[in-house]
Amino acid sequence: MRKLIQWNLLTLDGYFEGEKKWQLDFHHYFWGKEMEAFSIEQLKSADMLLFGRITYEGMAAYWQKATDEVAGYMNHLPKVVFSRTLDRADWTNTRLVKDDAMGAVRELKSQDGRNLFVFGSGDLCAQLAENGLFDEYRIGLFPVIQGKGKTLFGRGNEPDKAGVDGGAAAFDGSCDIEIQAACRMKLLLNFDCSMVK
Numbered sequence: 003m004r005k006l007i008q009w010n011l012l013t014l015d016g017y018f019e020g021e022k023k024w025q026l027d028f029h030h031y032f033w034g035k036e037m038e039a040f041s042i043e044q045l046k047s048a049d050m051l052l053f054g055r056i057t058y059e060g061m062a063a064y065w066q067k068a069t070d071e072v073a074g075y076m077n078h079l080p081k082v083v084f085s086r087t088l089d090r091a092d093w094t095n096t097r098l099v100k101d102d103a104m105g106a107v108r109e110l111k112s113q114d115g116r117n118l119f120v121f122g123s124g125d126l127c128a129q130l131a132e133n134g135l136f137d138e139y140r141i142g143l144f145p146v147i148q149g150k151g152k153t154l155f156g157r158g159n160e161p162d163k164a165g166v167d168g169g170a171a172a173f174d175g176s177c178d179i180e181i182q183a184a185c186r187m188k189l190l191l192n193f194d195c196s197m198v199k
Contacts, residue, residue: 004111005137008127009044010154014142017151018124024060024162028146037142038072044140045075046053052107055085057122062093082106086127104133111135114174124154131155 011029012018053061058081064140065076079098082101091098099106107130118156120127120136130136141154 004049004113004115005120006111006120006122006135007138008136009140010100010122010127011165012141012154013146013148014143015147015149016153016155017148018154020148020151023056025151028144028148031146032144033140037099041072042075043071044119045079048079048111049119050080050118050158051076052083052118052120052123052126053081053082054123054126055083055088058091059061059083060082061073061121075094080100082110104135107135127154135181
């Protein structure tokens with residue numbers, strides 16, 4: 003059975019994008035060799051990438067023009083885009099699902115294989131969380147104050163109890179803390195530990 007993992011970057015004040023769709027300026031502050039290596043490690047463990055329409059369109063536009071190692075994985079891994087409005091999905095190895103997204107995800111999870119990842123896709127993530135389909139959250143939390151924007155969590159979901167499992171250093175002085183939620187979900191936070199030393 004495959005695990006469904008969400009990977010997203012958040013600002014310290016809880017935003018994963020600005021006020022406009024695909025406004026991700028804060029991402030550029032933290033992209034570097036360590037983040038690239040982490041991204042490649044995750045992609046090597048993936049069988050498939052799942053996207054909502056808006057993230058799919060942005061990712062397809064960016065990664066089809068890129069030529070680095072991450073682009074190789076992004077362009078060649080099987081992908082699913084969930085959209086009621088798209089007529090076709092032209093990015094290599096992409097399947098379009100127009101109806102019953104939650105049923106399709108349950109079916110994908112029931113199959114043997116490696117991890118399924120959702121990147122970005124805030125609306126899709128909210129639906130998947132509401133339906134209890136995530137097995138793990140991996141959240142990059144960066145010390146940037148966005149001020150305004152769109153949150154990833156708190157979209158009408160029920161509160162969930164979580165507890166800290168442990169921590170390890172990563173990403174140029176940040177810490178990884180895994181938080182195990184009551185529903186067997188993990189939250190991986192990356193934040194600058196030098197601020198508390």
